[in-house]
Amino acid sequence: MPDLMLEIGGRVFEVACEPGQEQSLHRAARMLDVEANRVNDAVGRSTEKRTLLLAGLMLADTTTALEDRLAATEDRLRHAEERVRIAEAKSAMLAANALKMETEATHRMSSTDIDRLRKDHEAAVSTLTRVLSEVNAVADGVSQDD
Structure with a gap:
C-alpha cells in the first residue's frame, strides 16, 4: 500500500x-490545500x-452547489428529451397520415389539401429540428460544466 506525503494548509501529512x-489522492489534497490556505488567509x-x-x-459547500447544478441540468435534459420524443411521434404521425391520405385519395384530394398536409409535415420537422438543437445545446452545456 503506497504511502504519500501530502502538504495541506502548510502542514505535511503521511497517508x-x-x-x-x-x-486521485494528490488531486484531492491539492483542492483541500487551496481551501485550507483560503481559510488561513481569511x-x-x-x-x-x-x-x-x-x-x-467549504469544499462540501462547493460540491453541494455543483450537485444541485448537475441535477437541474439533468432535469432540463430529461424534459428536452421528452419534447424530442413527442415531436418525433407527432412528425411520424403526420407523415403517416399524409402518406395514407395521398395514396388512398390522391384522385379525390385537391392539390391544395396535399400542399397543406406537406406544409404541416414540414412544420413538424422544423419543430423537431429546433427541439433537437436545444437538446444538443443543453448537452454541450453539461459537457462544458464538467
Missing part, C-alpha cells in the same frame, strides 16, 4: 492509499483541526 489511487493561522474542518466545509 496510505490503495495502489493506483495516488494521483482568519489567520488556526489549529490544524479547525483549518481542515473549515476547508472541508
